[in-house]
Amino acid sequence: MSAAMGGPVVLDPYTLPSDDNVNPYAFSVDLNGEWFLQRGKMVAYYGRIDFHGLGHGPLDRLISVNFHSPLHAADWVVAQGQGKMLLADRAFDINSYDLADGNLTIRSGNLLAFQPGLSLKQSIIPGFLTLIGTGKFVAASNGAVVFVEPPVRVDPQALVGWADCPSPCHHYDHAYLRGVLGGVRMLTGLGGVSGEEHQFEFVGAGQVLLQSSERLMDDIDTGVVPRQPGVPAGQPHSGL
Amino acid sequence: MAFTQLTSKMVRADVAPGRPLFSQRGAMLAYTGQVTFTPSITGGQGGIGSMIGRRVANEATPLMTVEGSGSVMFGHGGHHAHVIELTGETLHVESDRLLAFEGGLRQGTMFMGSQGGVMGVIRGQVTGQGLFTTTLSGSGAVAVLAHGGVFELPIRPGAAVHVDPQAYVAHRGEVRNRLSAAVGWRELVGRGSGETFQLELTGEGAVYVQASEEKL
Incomplete structure (x- = not known):
């Protein structure tokens, strides 16, 4: 500087x-x-x-x-x-x-x-x-970016992006809601939730970019994708 | 040292079997290894009695237990994070400023009135601490949140530190604090300096101050 x-x-x-x-x-x-x-x-x-x-x-x-x-x-x-x-x-x-x-x-x-x-x-x-x-x-x-090597699980709001690793997938962790005590917990809401039940998981070679806070920036529109069989989130009337 | 400061706003903590952590719920950014996050029903340590104590004292910030083996990154809301190493002293901090702390630390609740009686209660109101504050004692690391960077001011006998109540984050050691009010006729007619109330900390220890007068 x-x-x-x-x-x-x-x-x-x-x-x-x-x-x-x-x-x-x-x-x-x-x-x-x-x-x-x-x-x-x-x-x-x-x-x-x-x-x-x-x-x-x-x-x-x-x-x-x-x-x-x-x-x-x-x-x-x-x-x-x-x-x-x-x-x-x-x-x-x-x-x-x-x-x-x-x-x-x-x-x-x-x-x-x-x-x-x-x-x-x-x-x-x-x-x-x-x-x-x-x-x-x-x-x-939001805050300096930290690079992490996979395998890693990332809070959705902390994820900035990733390079070279082709496996972004969802990971769910509800282990504490299993069993008898977990059932009571789930039914009554007693004890609350950890807020960390859902992460993005990355494996393989590459780099994952994290921002150090969970505050997001506004998304900008990435445009729509054509509605075709096999295209995720395809919408009608794409401009293509 | 269980906590490593990665950036000014992110802290990495190592978790190992038998060495769990407590952290604020939702403050995990990422983790590697096999780690589980369980919402802590008792909101920390000390069994049912402490839990009721914390609920009554409104110091029951939702915590989660972090167990397993691996390393976890913590951060919250774009606030600055600061790691404090405790070696047998007691840290006084507001529970909502706690980002994460090692499971080996003893958690307690302190009534503000126990230091200075009525003045202590008023002090709690002015600093936004309320009637109660959280104490952590023992040996281990604590990560606290602050608005703006945090710096540590040592307190030694004969060298009292005065802190703006809004900039106060936490203090550790054998410290007595007192709210000093400099109210004169200027304050009464609304022409005060804006620095009427100050926290005066005396004894042996340190106070953590944030570079901002904004609360979390």
């Missing part, structure tokens, strides 16, 4: 970090070309930067390579040009991550921005987005 103890640091186009955090809550992008960002997450910029909404325009080809679901494209903006761009999101902690020919699935509300080397897809799991390819992306979280 550049904010040393010696007093306030003046940031200008030359002292702003390049593709790095300014402080835990703001990220500086050294833009030279294009970046994709969630609408409304840019707080300031230096230089010549144009912001294009996704739609019919000169960037259609780029967008068609990087976006694979047309309906949530409306929530994204392309920043094009040269300069330093600052990203922030309601004072949440912001971190950048590098993917090298990898994949990462993230809760839709947590993803702020990504480089065009990555392509954004809807996850099969509703409410999540998957990034595939090589490049840098920026994500927000």
Whole structure:
């Protein structure tokens, strides 16, 4: 961090970090070309930067390579040009991550921005987005993100995303409701519930990203998926 | 040490057979290994008598017993977590600030009036502690929640510490606390400094203060 103890640091186009955090809550992008960002997450910029909404325009080809679901494209903006761009999101902690020919699935509300080397897809799991390819992306979280190696079981609200491990599944734990005492407990409600009966379970090789609190960010719409046999959560009138 | 501070808001605790933990319900973020979470009917330790005591004292924050073998990550509501190591002293803390604590610690309830009588009761009202507060004694680790970061101020004989009641989190050791009120004519006409009430802590120990005047 550049904010040393010696007093306030003046940031200008030359002292702003390049593709790095300014402080835990703001990220500086050294833009030279294009970046994709969630609408409304840019707080300031230096230089010549144009912001294009996704739609019919000169960037259609780029967008068609990087976006694979047309309906949530409306929530994204392309920043094009040269300069330093600052990203922030309601004072949440912001971190950048590098993917090298990898994949990462993230809760839709947590993803702020990504480089065009990555392509954004809807996850099969509703409410999540998957990034595939090589490049840098920026994500927000409530408290710093902690990486955990599977096997691990995660509280649904603490899950930010996961990389490389293909087995997100539900795990239920009602052991204390079994047996005679458990039956009494279940029928009377005596003793209450632990609030930890349901987790997401991950096994296999990879990384699971946790945020350190159970407060969620608002989801952004990931778009609907086509209604077809075999497509989970498919809805009629998808725009495809 | 059973608790490891992972980030300012997340704590990891190791659980082993025969070494259970108590934690606030719903505060588990993730775990590895074979761990079970059972809502504690008695809301902690000490059998039925203590349970009734806690219910009456309204210090019965829903707790769960964490047993098995593995490691568990705790955090709650985006609040900062702070680990306190106890070596034989007594920690006084509000029960809703308890994130998790080792099962080996003895849990009790203290009547605020037992320190300073009526003034103690008033102190409880001002600090938001109410009439009762929870005590933990023995050897082990406790993770407490606070709004903003927590720092520890040592209390030594002859060096009393004054704390804003709203910023007070917990204290440990042989400490007497007293509410000092500086009420003058300015307070009476509504032109006070806003720092009328202070907790004065004297004795030997430490007080934990949060960098915020917001309650949990």
